[in-house]
Amino acid sequence: MANRDIPIHLSTSAVYPNNAAYGFELAQRLGYDGVEIMVWTDPVTQEAGVLKNLCELHELTIGAIHAPTLLLAQRLWGWDPWGKIDRSIELAHEVGAGCVVLHPPFRWQRGYAEEFVAGVAQREAATGMVLAVENMFPWRAAGREMQAYLPDHDPTSQDYAHMTLDISHAATAGTDSIDLLNRIGDRLSHIHLGDSFGSFKDEHLVPGRGSQPCAEVLEQLVANDFGGIVTLEVGTRTVGRKQREIDLAESLAFARAHLGRVDASA
Secondary structure, X not given: OOOOOOOEEEEHHHHOOOOHHHHHHHHHHHOOOEEEEEOOOOHHHHOHHHHHHHHHHHOOEEEEEEOOOOHHHOOOOXXXXXXXXXXXXXXXXXHOOOEEXXXXXXXXXXXXXXXXXXXXXXXXXXXXXXXXXEOOOOEEEOOEEEOOEOOOOOHHHOOOOOEEEEHHHHHHOOOOHHHHHHHHHHHEEEEEEOEOOOOOOOOOEOOOOOOOOHHXXXXXXXXXXXXXXXXXXXXXXXXXXXHHHHHHHHHHHHHXXXXXXXXXXX
C-alpha cells in the first residue's frame, strides 16, 4: 500500500437536486474525508464564507471547486467563460481547495477554445492553482456523432499540465479508463469515480454496478502513489433520500476497499 491514504470526497453534484448544505451533512455522516463543490445555482456553492462555515461545522475539507462550465450553467457568473474560471480560482483559494476542475470549451465557443490551452497554463502560472481539465465525450443522437468540445474531448491530445479522469465520461466516449489513465500519466491530478455500462448517456452509476474497471483504476492509483483526491460523482437525482444514502454509502465502501482503506476510521 502507498505511504499516503488517498482522500475520498463526495461531490455536491451527487446529492442533486438537494443543496450543498445537505451534501456536507451527508458526507460527514457517511464518513467521507471531504467534498468537491459543483458551482451551481445553489447560492451556497458560490459563497466562500458559507462554505468555510460548513467545513468547520462538519469537520470536512473542500478538495476541489468544479467550475460552472456545464451546458446548463452557461449563464452562471456571466457569459464570459474566462470570468467563470477566474472566479472559480478565487473561490478555491478562499476555501483552501487545491484544485479547480474544468471542462474543455464547447465547439461553439471558438474564440475561447482557440486560447484555452494557453489560457489554462497562464492562469496556473499566475495563481498557483491546479486547473485539472476533465475528459469528456462526443455527443451522439440518431446514429450520428458530433464532436461537442474543442480542442478535443480527450485532454491527452493537448499540453495540459493537470487533468481530471472521469471514468463515466471515458465509458461514454468508448475509451478504456485504464488506457486513459496510462496516457495521462503523471499529469493526473484528480479522479471522478462513477461507473457506467458504456451507453451514449453519461450514467455516473455507483461504482461496481456497471461494467467499467473502477476497481482496477483505484488499485493502480495506489500502486502509483497517486497524490490527488478521488471524488465520488454518482447520479442520485432519480432516487429517494433513503436510496441516495444507501448508494453513496456503497460508493464510499467500494472506494475504500479498492484503495486499501478497509478500516472505516482510516
